[in-house]
Amino acid sequence: MSTENIKDIKIDPSKFSFVNEADKLHDKKFEDKPIGYFKDAWIRFRKSKASVVAAIIILAVIAFSIIAPFCIKSHDQSFMVTTYAKNSPRIVVLRNLGFKTGYTSRDFSDRSLMKALAIGVGAEEYKGQDVSFADAMDSEYMPILEIKKITQSVGPDKKPINTYTADIETYLEVGFLYKSIEQQELESILAWEQETGKKILYPLVENNEYNMDPTDGNCWYKSDAKGNPLKEKGDKVTKIKEYDPSLILADNYKRDRDGNPVYYEYTGGGSVDTAQYKIRVLYINYYEYLYGAEPNYVFGTDAQGRDLMLRLAGGIRLSLLIAIVVSVVNFIIGAFYGSTEGYYGGVIDLIMERISDILSNVPFIVVATLFQIHLAKKVGPIPCLLFAYFTTGWIGTAYRVRTQFYRFKNQEYVMAARTLGAKDKRIIWKHIFPNSLGTIITSAALTIPSVINSESMLSYLGIVKLGSAARTSLGTLLSDAAAIWTNYPHLLFFPAVTLSLLMICFNLFGNGLRDAFNPALRGVDE
Amino acid sequence: MRMFKYVLKRIALMFFVLFVITTICFILIRILPRDLPLENSQKEVILARWEALGYNKPLLVQYGIYWKNIITKWDFGTSWYISYRKPAWDLLVSRLTPTVLINVYSLLFSIPLGLALGVYAAIKKNKWQDNVISTLVIVFISVPSYVYAFLVQYLFFFKLGWLPLQLHSLADAGNSYFTWKMFHSMIGPIIAMSFGEIAGLCRFSRAELTETLTSDYMLLARTKGLTRAQATARHAFKNAMVPVLPSIIGSFLAIMSGSMIIEQIFSVPGVGPLYLRSIATLDYDVFMLDCLFYTFIGLVGGIVIDLSYGFIDPRIRMGEK
Numbered sequence: 001m002s003t004e005n006i007k008d009i010k011i012d013p014s015k016f017s018f019v020n021e022a023d024k025l026h027d028k029k030f031e032d033k034p035i036g037y038f039k040d041a042w043i044r045f046r047k048s049k050a051s052v053v054a055a056i057i058i059l060a061v062i063a064f065s066i067i068a069p070f071c072i073k074s075h076d077q078s079f080m081v082t083t084y085a086k087n088s089p090r091i092v093v094l095r096n097l098g099f100k101t102g103y104t105s106r107d108f109s110d111r112s113l114m115k116a117l118a119i120g121v122g123a124e125e126y127k128g129q130d131v132s133f134a135d136a137m138d139s140e141y142m143p144i145l146e147i148k149k150i151t152q153s154v155g156p157d158k159k160p161i162n163t164y165t166a167d168i169e170t171y172l173e174v175g176f177l178y179k180s181i182e183q184q185e186l187e188s189i190l191a192w193e194q195e196t197g198k199k200i201l202y203p204l205v206e207n208n209e210y211n212m213d214p215t216d217g218n219c220w221y222k223s224d225a226k227g228n229p230l231k232e233k234g235d236k237v238t239k240i241k242e243y244d245p246s247l248i249l250a251d252n253y254k255r256d257r258d259g260n261p262v263y264y265e266y267t268g269g270g271s272v273d274t275a276q277y278k279i280r281v282l283y284i285n286y287y288e289y290l291y292g293a294e295p296n297y298v299f300g301t302d303a304q305g306r307d308l309m310l311r312l313a314g315g316i317r318l319s320l321l322i323a324i325v326v327s328v329v330n331f332i333i334g335a336f337y338g339s340t341e342g343y344y345g346g347v348i349d350l351i352m353e354r355i356s357d358i359l360s361n362v363p364f365i366v367v368a369t370l371f372q373i374h375l376a377k378k379v380g381p382i383p384c385l386l387f388a389y390f391t392t393g394w395i396g397t398a399y400r401v402r403t404q405f406y407r408f409k410n411q412e413y414v415m416a417a418r419t420l421g422a423k424d425k426r427i428i429w430k431h432i433f434p435n436s437l438g439t440i441i442t443s444a445a446l447t448i449p450s451v452i453n454s455e456s457m458l459s460y461l462g463i464v465k466l467g468s469a470a471r472t473s474l475g476t477l478l479s480d481a482a483a484i485w486t487n488y489p490h491l492l493f494f495p496a497v498t499l500s501l502l503m504i505c506f507n508l509f510g511n512g513l514r515d516a517f518n519p520a521l522r523g524v525d526e
Numbered sequence: 527m528r529m530f531k532y533v534l535k536r537i538a539l540m541f542f543v544l545f546v547i548t549t550i551c552f553i554l555i556r557i558l559p560r561d562l563p564l565e566n567s568q569k570e571v572i573l574a575r576w577e578a579l580g581y582n583k584p585l586l587v588q589y590g591i592y593w594k595n596i597i598t599k600w601d602f603g604t605s606w607y608i609s610y611r612k613p614a615w616d617l618l619v620s621r622l623t624p625t626v627l628i629n630v631y632s633l634l635f636s637i638p639l640g641l642a643l644g645v646y647a648a649i650k651k652n653k654w655q656d657n658v659i660s661t662l663v664i665v666f667i668s669v670p671s672y673v674y675a676f677l678v679q680y681l682f683f684f685k686l687g688w689l690p691l692q693l694h695s696l697a698d699a700g701n702s703y704f705t706w707k708m709f710h711s712m713i714g715p716i717i718a719m720s721f722g723e724i725a726g727l728c729r730f731s732r733a734e735l736t737e738t739l740t741s742d743y744m745l746l747a748r749t750k751g752l753t754r755a756q757a758t759a760r761h762a763f764k765n766a767m768v769p770v771l772p773s774i775i776g777s778f779l780a781i782m783s784g785s786m787i788i789e790q791i792f793s794v795p796g797v798g799p800l801y802l803r804s805i806a807t808l809d810y811d812v813f814m815l816d817c818l819f820y821t822f823i824g825l826v827g828g829i830v831i832d833l834s835y836g837f838i839d840p841r842i843r844m845g846e847k
Contacts, residue, residue, distance in 0.1 A: 460790075461790060
């Protein structure tokens with residue numbers, strides 16, 4: 001009955017109208033933005049504070065390695081002054097503020113203490129006025145900064161021995177040196193002295209047959225064969241054996257007939273241009289004259305006399321560059337290799353897997369050594385090292401990619417793509433590969449610290465020799481320091497701290513990435 | 527039975543890989559030019575020996591001779607420079623004792639410490655104790671081992687003067703590696719090597735134990751009336767150790783080859799410095815044997831780790847598809 005009724009109802013079509021004809025209906029827009037895979041990862045990465053801090057530190061270290069060369073204007077990475085080799089950090093800014101800088105603490109005997117003090121006295125005393133040790137302590141050229149402790153002991157011959165523990169500025173300890181220069185340079189030095197008011201030339205010293213080193217000009221006072229200063233009272237000559245602050249040393253300067261000290265001596269050469277002069281220079285000022293700035297080595301100098309900070313910055317750059325190149329190349333090789341074996345499977349997989357099996361079982365150190373021995377002379381040590389990493393480094397990445405492909409290749413969406421006629425290439429790169437991207441990026445990020453570590457190990461062991469005048473690596477810096485760091489700890493300290501910092505931060509950063517790219521952790525801790 | 531077959535298959539595969547690597551290394555090493563000593567009499571002797579040993583024959587023939595000597599006489603060639611005319615095998619074996627000793631000591635020291643710290647951190651999960659341990663672990667894992675070596679030398683030799691800077695020579699320590707004096711000088715390298723080992727073990731055992739502590743059977747154990755300590759000791763700990771123990775075995779083999787840099791710093795007369803000297807002097811037979819040694823260690827390590835899973839936990843069946 002009811003159906004008939006419905007059939008009977010007739011409504012005039014003109015009575016129908018659209019609900020709202022005026023505005024079109026749309027789906028409601030999401031109020032928040034959609035969260036994609038990478039965005040999701042970024043949100044999770046941001047939450048892990050340690051990783052963020054690590055990332056910031058890494059950026060800071062990289063920034064240091066790039067900016068450092070621009071901050072030091074007076075010299076560059078290959079600039080080398082052997083006179084100032086192995087010296088501790090000397091920062092001019094701090095020094096001008098009155099801090100002790102560029103010094104080491106050392107024990108002195110009476111004689112060696114007086115020898116060091118005499119440099120400061122000599123720098124002040126040249127005019128002939130009497131300057132005692134105590135007076136010269138304020139001089140800016142005084143190498144002994146502070147005598148901290150005096151210990152007394154008894155020597156084997158029952159005589160008392162004083163041992164002075166003092167801070168000595170190694171840059172000033174060099175003191176006076178003899179130099180042989182030409183007429184022209186002499187004139188320019190004199191002009192420079194006029195201009196700046198700083199003194200380079202100091203009086204020459206009377207020949208002293210006991211002074212063994214012909215370039216050393218520090219023994220300007222009257223002394224005996226052992227270097228003990230002498231005191232002349234009338235005809236009586238006595239040795240000064242004990243340090244006394246009020247002591248005034250008798251100078252031994254070369255003098256002309258009028259009794260004035262001689263500042264330069266003609267040693268040979270005919271014409272005006274080739275005339276050779278022997279002069280005695282205060283090295284720290286001579287350095288400033290030569291290179292245009294006071295010695296300013298923020299991290300000290302290395303074993304050859306190069307600026308350690310610039311070497312370190314260069315080392316960081318080289319090590320990071322190698323690590324990044326290796327990581328990118330292995331990323332690419334691993335992605336191709338892994339996706340090929342994972343996607344095709346079967347015999348191809350079996351054969352490729354055996355190849356990577358064999359390669360992965362050759363110890364890396366053997367690979368690196370063989371490459372170095374065979375090719376280092378032909379293509380250089382850095383390409384050799386890179387080849388060694390390229391030979392075996394990608395296997396881990398390839399393995400991970402392969403596993404991901406095995407997981408995803410038989411899933412419905414891949415079959416759907418195949419049914420729709422997608423080619424292998426498209427399925428591999430568009431459909432399956434993005435799924436493994438997270439793991440690969442993580443492994444690429446973790447490759448960096450492991451490459452830095454193994455590179456530094458190989459250079460430390462001397463298997464890879466990356467050091468040269470123009471470049472160095474972190475491991476090379478460490479290996480240069482290895483034999484002598486006990487006496488010059490700063491040589492080891494700065495590279496070791498930098499390397500450790502980089503390793504810790506990259507590992508933290510990599511772990512953060514791994515957690516961030518793990519979708520299973522989505523929403524945990526919220 | 528299937529287990530046995532799997533083991534056999536793995537070992538066969540291992541020897542295949544070893545064979546291939548040996549071949550590659552042999553060719554790469556033998557085609558290198560050889561240096562001769564400057565002294566004439568020695569030079570003649572060496573040249574004559576090389577002629578007799580077939581070093582001037584074609585490469586393939588040399589390779590055949592190499593294998594023949596190994597199989598029939600266990601002869602891996604001769605050292606010409608490091609230790610004149612001493613068999614390479616004897617040289618390697620004589621260098622093995624200090625390396626193994628230091629590693630064993632280091633493991634004896636680091637296994638209990640690493641496990642204890644890891645277990646403690648897992649029990650105190652997310653409390654401050656765990657945070658401190660986990661932070662330290664990251665630091666200790668990341669910092670390269672030779673930095674510890676320098677720290678140890680600085681602290682214990684320069685500052686405190688408790689330990690010698692380097693290992694005593696064999697003659698100094700009474701012609702044996704097992705004397706007290708020798709052990710005393712070995713403490714430095716042992717400590718330096720242990721930091722990373724402890725940290726690694728601690729991290730691993732913490733991760734495993736935290737996972738088992740939150741599993742369902744632990745809840746069951748608690749519901750049936752066990753205290754937390756009992757449940758942890760009887761159920762969680764055992765299960766957590768399943769992956770940890772193989773990793774310990776693996777790490778023993780791994781640090782056999784990884785301690786090269788520590789041995790170099792403390793001048794331990796071990797396998798690592800032998801390898802470096804064989805490169806520096808280009809003593810090829812020794813170099814070749816060293817390469818084989820490191821490869822072999824790596825291969826055996828891999829197999830032992832895989833197999834030990836099956837032995838420790840009967841639930842894991844090896845070779846299953």
